[in-house]
Each structure stands twice: as C-alpha cells, then as structure tokens.
Amino acid sequence: MPTPGRLRMNKRIKEVRNITRDIDGWLLEKEGMLLYRLANRCKGRGVIVEIGSWKGRSTVWIASGSRDGRNIQVYAIDPHTGSEEHVEAMGKIWTFEEFKRNILDAGVEDIVKPIVKTSEEAVKGFKEPVEFIFIDGAHDYDSAKLDTELWMPQTATTSTTR
C-alpha cells in the first residue's frame, strides 16, 4: 500500500510530465523523473546546478523536484546559443526567450536562476557550494570532461545521468 507521501509524489510527477511534454528537448521522461527525485531529496547542503538547459525541459523537472522538497535554488547555466551539433543542424540559435517562457509557464521562475554563460565562464564567479549538479552541456568527450573537472570541486554531493 503506497504511503500518502508516495501518492502525492506520484501525482506531482504526473503533473510535471504533462508540463514537460510540451517543452522541446531530448530528455526522456524516465530521466526527468530521476532528476525530479534527486532534486527532491536534496538536503540544502548546497545549491543545485544544471549545465545545459536548452529550452528548460530538464530545468522544469529539477526545479519541480526541488520545489516539492526543500525549495533549493536551481542555477541553470547555458549560453543559449546551442552546442556545435545544434548550430550545424539548425543554424544560428537563441533559446533563452523560449526557456524563460517555459520556466514561467511551469511556475518555477522564483526558484530558477538562469546564468546565460558557458559553464567555463560561470564557474569563475561561482561561490556557493553545490549539492547536486546535472551536466548536460556540450556532449563531446572533451567538453563533458572539462565541465566535470571544473564543477566537481564545487560539489558536496554529486549525481550524473549520462
């Protein structure tokens, strides 16, 4: 028999699934659900950081999990100009307006702080400890390695899905 807490969480996950279905992106629902649960379990030892937001699909999953948990600030880092493969496939890219709209529509704008920079630029001035980081920026090996090396020293607890 599921507990009332578990039933509440399942209901919320269904709601977030309906919201994120309409947000363009590649994140799978089961990945989103994992992000929700990980963000939901954060204790407040540090903030939450996302590298690579695109139009906010993963951001909404993470921010919703945090909102339903300890309401920990989510820093969403992305230059919003796409990765190399996006530019090659789609030409010039600017995703920030759609990102902001999606965050607003999902009702998580007060918990999400966008940083419109690359992860390399953003880490320089970043002073807060990080409890949970989701790295989904440029997917080539060197970039993913660099993001990991730059950000891991900031973390108290880490989780990765890719």
Ligand SMILES: C[S@@+](CC[C@H](N)C(=O)[O-])C[C@H]1O[C@@H](n2cnc3c(N)ncnc32)[C@H](O)[C@@H]1O
């Ligand atoms: C695969 S998409 C992210 C998808 C997103 N997590 C979602 O759920 O839809 C990769 C994103 O990484 C961003 N990006 C590329 N290089 C980056 C860098 N050096 N730092 C931060 N973000 C970067 C791109 O602008 C792009 O929006």
